[in-house]
Amino acid sequence: MRIRKSEERDLPRIMEIYAHAREFMAAHGNPNQWGPTNWPPEAMIRRDIGTGNSFVCENGDGRVIGTFYFSQGPDPEPGYRGITEGAWRDGSPYGVVHRIATDHSERGIGAFCLNWAFEQCGHLRIDTHGDNTVMQNLLKKLGFVYCGIIRVAQDNDPRRAFEKSSQAPAQPENREKA
Numbered sequence: 001m002r003i004r005k006s007e008e009r010d011l012p013r014i015m016e017i018y019a020h021a022r023e024f025m026a027a028h029g030n031p032n033q034w035g036p037t038n039w040p041p042e043a044m045i046r047r048d049i050g051t052g053n054s055f056v057c058e059n060g061d062g063r064v065i066g067t068f069y070f071s072q073g074p075d076p077e078p079g080y081r082g083i084t085e086g087a088w089r090d091g092s093p094y095g096v097v098h099r100i101a102t103d104h105s106e107r108g109i110g111a112f113c114l115n116w117a118f119e120q121c122g123h124l125r126i127d128t129h130g131d132n133t134v135m136q137n138l139l140k141k142l143g144f145v146y147c148g149i150i151r152v153a154q155d156n157d158p159r160r161a162f163e164k165s166s167q168a169p170a171q172p173e174n175r176e177k178a
Contacts, residue, residue, distance in 0.1 A: 001109070003116045006045075006054035006067065013064045014045055014056065021101035025132065033129035037154065040099050048099075057113050059106060066109040068100035072121045079150055080125060083161055086148025088125070090165035095121035100135075110138055118142075122166040127152070127159035136160060 006014060022034045034040070048054035048069050057066035071077075072095035080088070080096070097117050102109035118124045127150050128135040140146075144162040152159055 001060070001065075001106075001112050002058050003055050003113065004058065005052055006049045006056045008046075008049060010056055010064055010067075011042070011045060011049070014054070014067045015042060017064070017067050017101050017103050018045075018099075020103050024104060025134075028134050030129060030131040030134070032157065033132055039154065045099075055113075057102070057109055057116075063105075065105050066100070066102040066113050068113050068117070069096075069098040070117050070120070071096055077125065079152060080127075080161065083148040083150050086146070086161070088147055088161075089145060089163055090123055090167050092123055092165075092167060093121075094123040094125050094163075094165075097124065097126045100126075110135075111142060114138070114142055118164055123164070125161065125163045127161045129157060130160055136162075139164075 018034070018040060022038070025031065025033055026035050045054060053069050053071045055068055055070055056064045059065050072093065074093045075081075076094065077096040095117055097114060100110060100113055114124070114126075126139065126144070128139070139162045142164065144164045147161045147163050149158045150161045
């Protein structure tokens with residue numbers, strides 16, 4: 001597998017992957033994260049491609065099998081300033097991943113994408129819907145630590161915030177409320 005920046009020609013395939021992801025999430029107990037709003041909208045993905053923040057994962061045959069948004073810097077996700085019921089572990093510049101989705105044609109696509117993003121910056125933050133246990137389990141498996149709750153602009157559902165940092169001291173993962 002390899003990661004590259006998305007191009008305009010990838011848009012139809014990216015939207016297919018998001019449609020598949022909505023179906024997958026609904027079938028696995030998470031119908032509300034993207035389903036009701038048909039998230040993410042095509043106009044947003046076009047903007048992400050234009051800003052260079054949209055990425056695709058290709059398999060060995062060059063087929064696009066995953067997609068995600070990635071940005072990094074001192075404050076790439078202003079919404080993360082308002083974390084509640086916890087705190088971020090590392091205050092240094094970080095990368096953020098949003099809208100990660102795969103077609104589930106191969107094992108390990110999501111892990112490959114998240115590991116690639118972490119390798120770019122050594123400090124990564126991500127959030128997910130409370131019902132998205134598939135993503136939460138993947139994040140924990142990859143060494144991300146639950147940090148608290150954030151809110152997103154598209155709805156008022158709380159999102160569970162996770163962080164992985166090569167600089168933060170190790171903390172027990174039992175900070176999360178059962």
